[in-house]
Amino acid sequence: MKSDLTTPQHSQSSTRPGFRELFRNRHFMCLWTAQIFSQFADRAVFVLFVAVLTSQRAVLDPQQSIGAAEITSWLYVAFTIPAIALGPLAGVYVDRCSNKIVLILSNLARAFFVSMVTLPWIAHSPKACLALAFLVSIGSQFFGPAETSSIPRLVKKEDLFHANSLFFTTMMIALGFGFAVGEPIISRTGVAQAPLAIALAFALAALLLFELPGNKPLNGQHDPWWEELRCGLAYIVDSPPVFRAILKITLLFSTIITLNIIAVGLAEQVMHIQPFQFGYIVAAAGLGMGIGNIWVAKTGHNNPSNLLVYRGFAGLGLFMILLGMLGFIQKFIFPMVGLTGVYFGGWLMVVPLTLAAFTGISCAFVAVPTQAALQSAVPEELRGKVFGAQNTAMSTASTIPVVLAGLSSDNLPGGVSTTLLLLGLPTLLGAIYHLSRISRNLARNGSNGA
Structure with a gap:
């Protein structure tokens, strides 16, 4: 591989x-x-x-x-x-x-x-x-x-x-x-x-x-803009590591934007607070990402980049699943143990907020090493075209999931809980698959070097 x-x-x-x-x-x-x-x-x-x-x-x-x-x-x-x-x-x-x-x-x-x-x-x-x-x-x-x-x-x-x-x-x-x-x-x-x-x-x-400091002269000969654009896109397509890095950042950004939309339904359906108070969830996730960013910056360089990234995706999938399960717990499990009418509000609000914080930490495991490696690898004369294409991919990829997440949260049985499970399960399974491949490769390389 x-x-x-x-x-x-x-x-x-x-x-x-x-x-x-x-x-x-x-x-x-x-x-x-x-x-x-x-x-x-x-x-x-x-x-x-x-x-x-x-x-x-x-x-x-x-x-x-x-x-x-x-x-x-x-x-x-x-x-x-x-x-x-x-x-x-x-x-x-x-x-x-x-x-x-x-x-x-x-x-x-x-x-x-x-x-x-x-x-x-x-x-x-x-x-x-x-x-x-x-x-x-x-x-x-x-x-x-x-x-x-x-x-x-x-x-x-x-x-x-x-x-x-x-x-x-x-x-x-x-x-x-x-x-x-x-x-x-x-x-x-x-x-x-x-x-x-x-x-x-x-x-x-x-x-x-x-x-x-300035970095480029403002004059000089250039190819037509469409030729430069073609060269930049060709570089991305012909460089699988760069293409995969942009794909990872795009998937992450799309998930983050989607979770911001889902947070409105999570506040209303699971925490039983006003929809406009979804900022509590976003704030917890933002705090988690800040903590994760600092942790990754301090210690992440001691780990292979791929391992960090897919651990991040695994954590992202796991915590989305756990967030999704909260709705079913309060609907089916709580009544079975005599807690009918109990929701994840009040002091129990700490549960979804903690899971949201861990979701943010998981995002940091993906974002920081992927973007740092991408910046390090792309030649300076191509950075604008590569990062411009990355921004376009992020904006485009986030549009359809945001619409679908809003529709599914309002219309699917189970609402936001079902939507989180549908997002979290493939994310977790895909991350586990890649982690197993990376672990096998590391073990193989270790045994070859022994």
Whole structure:
């Protein structure tokens, strides 16, 4: 069996790789801090557009007024189309230009587009708002691959585990809590002034990025963009380890997004709390992923990358199964022992929250070593195209599972519990299969070397 990407190994230098070295790296800290501002602003933008679009219903013709759910659906479409269609193309231009310039311009462009929401003719036009959302999303497609490509250029190879653990932790915190940031911003500043506050976050991110070193000349001869795109995609297809790494990250991201949707049903059907309180579950999973990221960064380099990744998938499948079993336990097991009407709420809420935290830890076992190995293996001149394609794959692959998860959670017998079992069982079985193959190969190699 062909091996996957190798884990970045620590050098035998006198300086021990770790978070302390990263925190002393001024360029890395500027990039990471810019990511924090940019990620949270990107999530708050969605909340802003929802607030603006829903407020417009009061001034529209009542016969043409659309509901909040339909508004949100169209907004998702406006944000998703660039993510699916433009990711690889954005990667081509990320490779052509200085990552620093791309990062700065993408943040300044998003700041400009968001600030335009304050204009009356835009604030009162649903079509104009959706067009601006589309443009903001385009800016995000350039920021993603440029940021990911910059990490291996700014840190040592042996520090990639720690760097990616910080970036994935920030991404998960923004995914879990970023949308919650938009509401207090709008409440404090009002819908009219909120765009300026969010635009300021993008502008601060751009300002921080001026500290980064440039890496590419802005002139030079290039093949047509479609030829560069073909070369980048051919590299992914012709490099099985790179293809498998992108596939693993895509599967993980799709599962994470799906679990965020399922968390709403889990809160209502299993924990018997209000659906909007699903943030408790997301927060527990985010905390778990933060803990897992730190643990993997500290000790993961001592283990083969494949072993870490498939242990992570095994844990992810196992804890999804355990979460799914909770609904059946409270429906069938509790009444058998005289606990009719007892749910996993109140102090018993600690059970699903703990399982959610372990689910997050399992995600870290997959994300950090896979992304670190991918960054280490891909040549610098191809990073933009590869990571642009990765972002497109992640966005595309997450769309259908999210829709199916929502439908199955509401309509299948057992609801969210059945959905979790359907997700968890194949994940666990697939991980066990790959772990057994890896263990046999390690044992065979060990016996050959003995």
